[in-house]
Amino acid sequence: MKKEITAIKNFITKHKRMPSYQEIARLYGYASKNSAYRLIEKFIEQKKIIKDDKGFLSLVDDNHGLPILGSVQAGFPSLGEEVFHQSISLDEWVVRDQDATYILEVEGDSMIEAGIHKGDYVVVERTHQFKPGNIVIAEVDGDWTMKYFAKKDGKEYLQAANPDFTDIYPKEYMTVHAKVVGVVRRYE
Structure with missing residues (x-):
């Protein structure tokens, strides 16, 4: 087999x-x-x-996880030491509900200030539990997009993470279908 x-x-x-x-x-x-x-x-x-x-x-991902060797300073440089701490499966770390989770490839640059770029993969979880500030996958008047979910004066709208894009207010309807729970990018 x-x-x-x-x-x-x-x-x-x-x-x-x-x-x-x-x-x-x-x-x-x-x-x-x-x-x-x-x-x-x-x-x-x-x-x-x-x-x-x-x-x-x-x-089913049969990856048994990648080793966590410690931490690395992202601010000022410090002495690094390679010590095996444990291992982590990215699937287990990112995916909470296997049946409700899927991956989408990112197109466009409306979320670059959230660290999400064209060619990245977002890990998405179908859910009805989201709040302002969450990055969501939504259908707005028949078009699909990924943006921040926002609410102001009782009105729900979508907000990009790029100042070149305007806020999206639904003309007829907006349905949030999922929430972004992770981003994967490969550096070559």
Whole structure:
């Protein structure tokens, strides 16, 4: 079974998405999608793949965590010492509710002063619990955006973290669907 899950991981790395049942069948030379379906069901039983309430599949991160070696001064330089403290799984640290959490790639620069840049990935949690100051994913009059949730004089609106952008007040409706709980950026 390890070979099959590795092939799926490799597919995800290459294509940035889960393979379809038809693609899984092709990956392993199965004659039908039913064989691929049975394989996925085995992986779900083994908790290597999860299926959410809408039927979407995602790979369970089997990363056992990265070591925390200490802390580093971000102000004035100080003597550093590498001491193994513990390990941390980024999944466990950022994700509170696996079924309600997903990742979005950032486009645009309206949140740069919040440290969120084009090409970053935001970890997002579907929730109805948010307050002013939270960075949210919202639908405003049919368009989707990521901004700070704000409230003034009883009116809810969205606020960018870039002075080049104006506040967004809904003309018809605004629905907050999720809250940003983390940002991931890779430095090359």
